[in-house]
Amino acid sequence: MTSDELNAVYDLPYTRLPHPRYKGRRIPAYEMIRHSITIHRGCFGGCAFCTISAHQGKQIVSRSKKSILKEAEAITRMEDFKGYITDLGGPSANMYGLNGRDKNVCAKCKRPACLHPKVCPNLNTDLTPLVDLYRSVGKVPGVKKISIGSGIRYDIMQYRDPDAKADKSHRTYTEELISKHVGGRLKVAPEHTQDHVLDLMRKPPFSRFEDFKKTFDRINRECGLNQQLIPYFISSHPGCTEEDMAQLAIITKRLNFRLEQVQDFTPTPMTLSTEIFYTGINPYTMKPVYSARTDREKQAQQQFFFWYDPARRNSLIAELRRIGRSDLIPKLFHP
Ligand code: SF4
Known part of the structure; x- marks a missing residue:
């Protein structure tokens, strides 16, 4: 799936409501996701017990900022929305926009995980687009707070990337995540x-x-x-x-x-x-x-x-x- 295809899927006019057969019944899983946004698919963590990379792929496919903002605006129009987005997530919340620097190297790669046993030097770990996304969604009128409900990979944030911009983004992301986006x-x-x-x-x-x-x-x-x-x-x-x-x-x-x-x-x-x-x-x-x-x-x-x-x-x-x-x-x- 490409980013454009993923955007097209999420841009469809969903009701954001449970199936009518559940009418009047409380669904705990729905409570958790109704004000949350999926921002990407895939996971390159490669945990040995997990099937996500088999289902969704090792390569991350990210939605565009425009598509995500459009969904955030739709959430603010929901009757029960009180200003709290409960997730901007995916299989791992902080893999948005991350892929191999040289795609040709990735195409031939046989590693099951980009993070283990060590972070692959070809992996772009720049979290700047994710920081920008949190800030932009936070500016949508009606949004008071974004919390991150999906799990995060702290090993990405701790990685000392030789690329100075990527490296700095890890510290910025860590500070902003913990100080502003923990529910x-x-x-x-x-x-x-x-x-x-x-x-x-x-x-x-x-x-x-x-x-x-x-x-x-x-x-x-x-x-x-x-x-x-x-x-x-x-x-x-x-x-x-x-x-x-x-x-x-x-x-x-x-x-x-x-x-x-x-x-x-x-x-x-x-x-x-x-x-x-x-x-x-x-x-x-x-x-x-x-x-x-x-x-x-x-x-x-x-x-x-x-x-x-x-x-x-x-x-x-x-x-x-x-x-x-x-x-x-x-x-x-x-x-
Ligand atoms: S080359 Fe590196 S970044 Fe690309 S898929 Fe393999 S481990 Fe991941």
Whole structure:
């Protein structure tokens, strides 16, 4: 799909209403999206467990600013609009307008991810068009605030791009995002704390999340804001053991998180993670990889997310003893 085709799809005269069969019923998903705008398709993150690049492609196709502004104006005319745009997003909110610098290199590229294991030097990471878009939508009469509801990739914002303009745009975007466009809670997806699991997931090391949290806390302090960072995590991903989950619990406890946005790995067609889960082998190294498979093994991992729940304490202590890591009990249950 080209940008023009994408614009043409979004320029159609949608009612922006649920199907009439839902008349009078409250639809939570609709509440979330009715004042939000999709600004691009595709994702070059290449997370090993995710199918978005298989559905939408690795190359980002962005809508024009004109098309997005037209939709923003349409939203301001909605009867229930109170001035708050709840998302300018896509699979990852901050990939708008980003593509390879040399398209010929991209056309021959076999990398599944442009960000992992390192940011590709051919990737244009200039967030200036996105900053400009937020500012422009913010000037549409009737818009009081734009919050970003889609998840963001902090590794793009942290990348030191040799191109000075792109590099500067990362700092501008980070400051404006955190100071102006967080609707109380900002979603990010470190997905795990253990780097060997993160590497299998094709995610950046956990230290990047800790660095981002410091930036988030600093900007909040400077702006007198009390906003929350909401990290997403996965248990039972191939390569993850109960000991890894115990470490995840200890580390997130140290960072003062009580996790809510968590999920247990579910094999999904067309992903590397599912191939590893199914075969028990990492196809890149041909080495065996452990995966939790039984309900018991999966539950044993997942319960570590909820270390703060007194009802799970005895079970977690028993599990730590069973895996020979009684030494972690005081770290999890004592200050
Ligand atoms: S060459 Fe780089 S920017 Fe282009 S698709 Fe490959 S990894 Fe992505």
